[in-house]
Structure formats: C-alpha cells, structure tokens
Amino acid sequence: MAQYLSALDEVFAALADPTRRTVVSALGHGPASVGELARSASMTLPSFMKHVHTLERCGLIRTAKSGRVRTCTLDRTRLAVVDGWLAEQQAVWEGRTDRLESFVTNPQEPS
C-alpha cells in the first residue's frame, strides 16, 4: 500500500511537466533514442537527461544502452496507477449518485 502511494506521488509529479508528458506521448508510438527525443524537445542532452532520469526513476520509462545509443521505452503499466486512482474516485461518485437516486426513488428507506 505504501509502495502504491509512493508510486502515485512519483508518477503524478513526473507528469506535472509538459516536456515529460510529451516524452510519454511520443513513446506511445514506440521506443525512441534519447538523442531523437532531446532533438524533438529542442533541448540540450544534459538538460533533457534530467527529465529522462525522473521518468525512469518513477518507472514510466525504461532505458537500455546499445553502443552509444540509449533507447527509451514506455512502461504503460506505470500509467495504469493514475488510471486506477481515477477509477477509485469515479466509484465513490457513482456510489454516491446511486445512493442519492435510491433515496429519491424510495425516500422512506433509511439512508
């Protein structure tokens, strides 16, 4: 549970940056090299590497080096923690709406 909470903290924080969201979106099309991604972001490699490390640390991407090229791959399962959290909230609202509807339909029932 503590691990899940910490994953949520890290994943939400990582996605609070537009460059990192753009990397996640780009990798949705398939793996790409750090060099290609940095060029697309119009950033120098050292500045861009900070974003790569943040994304790697929270598990949103994996990287592997082959020769001089480091390739980044998206790990979609990490994005699923955000989806899961949103689904939990939705379940609360729907439960609440259901109870409200039930009350409106059967106002005599104890709530």
Add this chain to the structure above:
Amino acid sequence: MAQYLSALDEVFAALADPTRRTVVSALGHGPASVGELARSASMTLPSFMKHVHTLERCGLIRTAKSGRVRTCTLDRTRLAVVDGWLAEQQAVWEGRTDRLESFVTNPQEPS
C-alpha cells in the same frame, strides 16, 4: 491549448501529494468543512490551509465561507483533464496496435 497544458501541470502537481489526494477522495463523498478535513488529516489548520490553497488554485476544489465555516467542494470537471490526457495516450497505443494488427493480417499492405 496553453491553458489546457498549464491546467495539466497544476492538476498533476496538486495530485502528487497524498494529503491532497485524500482530500479529493473525501470530497468525492460530498462537501466538507476545512476544519473536518484538517482533523481527518491530523494536521494543524495553518499547515492544512496550504493544501487547500493548492487545490483551490488549480481548480480541483472550490471553497465558500459561511460565518466561521469554510466549506470545500470538489470540482470533478478539473479531474477530467487528467482523464482526458490518459485517454489521448490510450488512443495512441490503440492506433498503434490497430496498425500492427492490420500489418499482421495483411502484411502486403503498405503500413
């Protein structure tokens, strides 16, 4: 578009904190006073108010004061920007999977 990007930055950053996520979850059950929420979080009011301001600034909650009581209400539409962003990513992956499936089924077709 710039407004949408900035909303995403702020909403993701606000949700990167477990106390603020707990407030969002609690308000999913219905409005609550700042005092009740602070007690649930076992925090002093001044510390807790920082979280309230962060949530209010990014539009995830609205607050209204009546007498000495400030009541917080969740604005679900703000959470929808996160849901929308996730749906965009999913659409990219599904498009990619569809193209891959189409290639596997009709390998002669230009991709």
